[in-house]
Amino acid sequence: MNGIELIFAGTILLIASGLPACFRSRKSIQAQWMTTAIMLLGSGLGWAGLLATSFGTPAIELTHAWNLPSGQFAIGLDPLSAVFLIPIFTIPVLGSFYGMSYWRQNEHPENGRGMGLFYGLLAGGMALVVLSRNSILFMIAWEVMALAAFFLAGAEDEKTEVRRAGWIYLVATHTGTVCLLALFCLLRTVSGGIALSTIEAGSLSSGIATALFILTIVGFGFKAGIMPMHIWLPGAHANAPSHVSAVMSGVMLKMGIYGILRMLTLLPVTELWNGEVLLGLGATTGILGIAFAIGQNDIKRLLAYSSIENIGIITMGIGLALIGRALHRTDFILLGLGGALLHVWNHSLFKSLLFLNSGSIIHAAHTRDMNRMGGLAKSMPVTAGLFIIGAVAICGLPPLNGFASEWLLYLGFFHSVGAESGSLWPIGVAAVALAVIGALALACFVKIYSTVFLGPARYPKQNAPQDPSRLMSAPMILLASGCVFFGFLPQIGFPLLQQAIGQWTGSAAPALTSAAPFQWISGAAAIFLLLSVGGHLLLRRKIRRAPATTGTWSCGYAHPTPKMQYSGTSFAQMLVSLFRWALCPRINKPDLSAIFPARTAFSTEVADTLLERLILPSFWKTRGTMMKLRLLQQGRIQIYLLYILAIVSFLFCWSHFGF
């Protein structure tokens, strides 16, 4: 077996991983173990294949005749595919181990086997999306992935909220699919075949090129969650089981990014405005995504909005690279694409970690509402420690991995004000946007960590929450060590990134390490760690000698109760009001008019403005208008025969008399 056959075999194993368990008992833990073992085997084969082909350099293809009407079965591997295959062969299998304890089949006999089946289909579908070199195969794989995610997100379909989120996801993903169908039909008319192959620059009129570009951004943007196509994302991520959310956010969103990158690699999209549009979309998505995240109280909705923000950052990088392609600036392509691809990896590490972590928290606290948690760091030290690693990483703070990719993007934006770029300075403003995103992300993750883990517990429970089982912690520990490792040594992945960037620049690209001297970052990270640990050791004796029982002083805070501490909502209140023009927070203020007002409640909520204020109302309105057509639908066969008669006579008259 050569490398690509190994990868394909791994993909097939992933797709079929849940199948054997379907023939076993609903409650069988062995069956669940079997599913996970097959996933592990499939992922192992995939990794072996990646290593055997040295990550798709040089690119290889595998074709085979098939019985479908046109073209042939074609899969291929090149560095761009390899970049996206790495998370696909890593994150789902970790999630699967986590699921062994989080979603035990004997506790969920109603859907345990289905979860295993669709989980495998999702992972394998994603691998096939990345591998396929034929638009029909691509669409099949795309739909397998999208529908598997629908069934996974709807696991707890006895809840209204889950069903609603599922339907919104289904409508959104198929709106995207419609655009993709149009895209591939158009592509077929220009290229004359269904193979995904490079389109020559001269063969397209600018109108067609524009249409292809817009269809690509809208069609794949729905999957990636670029604003305003993000409407499905918060609900679906919040309501799915946590290991599914981890895969959806860590890997599935990136399939949208992959689609955009793949199409941009094939299409001769070389106009300046294309890149500028993407840069603008990315900056808007990033800033508004994280602003919405700050307003949330549901821990998983918050993480979902933060995924939108990270997709925005990645999109900004792609926009910069596209501008570079239009202007023949290899440094923009290098830093933009390099930053975007590195962020794809980094985000798949820390966001999966945070989603798995949120699962442990929900498991222990029995709620998703952060304002009902608090003080969990005392009872769940491992979870808290892992969460803080994820939080530092996602804020892009050194010495963890988020910094590396954001640094590349910053460097790219700053290159636009360099000596040789005359009038490109508006691109420099993107660096300011990225700085705002960074500051907002910091606020957001201080809010989430401090509300969930710090301070006294707000609602003391009878059964104290505790750290999850080893089966759940182990995948998280692996992901967290990944965040640390890639923070210290981000240059490990550079050879592959360099190859992927080479697909855009040709062989002329300068080395990523020469544009961004990463040895300094590694050095800084190491010194930072050394000094922090050293400082702590110096002070250790004094800290140990501190008296054992003292409450919080805070200038005479005589009788503190847990309810007096700052909640997540109060922490976010100033930022929410700064962004109220976009967030439109719903505030239920109690009416305190009488002398002895009755007992009442105050509440605030930040719902998705676009979904709640624009899209759902317009859908309801359309439905109302359509209801008038029901006059025609009488349900009597005579009337339908009458319709047929009327139409046939109309057609007869039309064709006969020609009016």
Add this chain to the structure above:
Amino acid sequence: MINLLIHLILLLTLPPLLLGIINKTKALFAGRKGPPVLQVYYDLIKLAQRDVVISDVTTWVFTAAPIITLVGVLMAALLVPLGSFPAPVSFVGDLILFAYLLSIGRFFTTMAAMDTGCALEGMGAAREVTFSCLSEPALFFALLVLAKMSGTLMLGDLLHAPLIVGTQSTAASMVLLAIGLFILLLAENSRIPVDDPNTHLELTMIHEVMVLDHSGPLLGIVLYGAAIKLFLFSAILLHILFPFQTGCAPLDWGLFIVEMGFVAVTVGVVESIMARLQMQHVPYLLIAAILFCSFGFVLLVR
């Protein structure tokens, strides 16, 4: 080599003096004698000898935060050149590392404040993160201006741009930048009119209220870190305010120390003659800083 040594010694010893000068200036304005200029050093020595009291609500974040913040600020300080001398460490892209090393301090300081479970400190933390969302863009606009002017991405060369390539045509944007950066200095170092470093108990506090529960050496570290941060921002401001050098090293070091003193006196004067802004007006001040820096950018690239 000798310059590097002087650089490190000044960096480690001078910052508390700035606080001393500010306090003395304020005292003189108020007609008081005021504490000695070296008072902050005495405070630091005293705090280092004291024991620590730690609330039992807190976790390891509370004790780790001051150390991590100080490490971040110290490492950021190594990237900033003092006066006309080069920075000890300099590489392409270090300007981003500089901004993010300060952010990591903010991350842990606010986290430690929330760790105490007290509403007052939570309030301070919320304000800190909110206002930083407005001060970061101002800082990055300033960095863009300097990057445009110098054509480099090394903080060391970037900050020397006014000295080396500054001309009359860049003077206008340098003036705007200086105003913007001075506002940033006041806001980031919690001085009046944004914050009042002297009163802990008012509800309008930001930085001081976040560190209420720190004590002993930990409080000393917080205080020392804050002093270094003030020193850093002053050093950055000086590059734009006084882009001069004599060419003779001892004279240049002397000039730098005098200029530092001038910035401290100016901060003291501003604190004496201005009242603190209402909390809801602070964003306007910070937006003004963004506008100053961005206009400086527009003037330069137009």
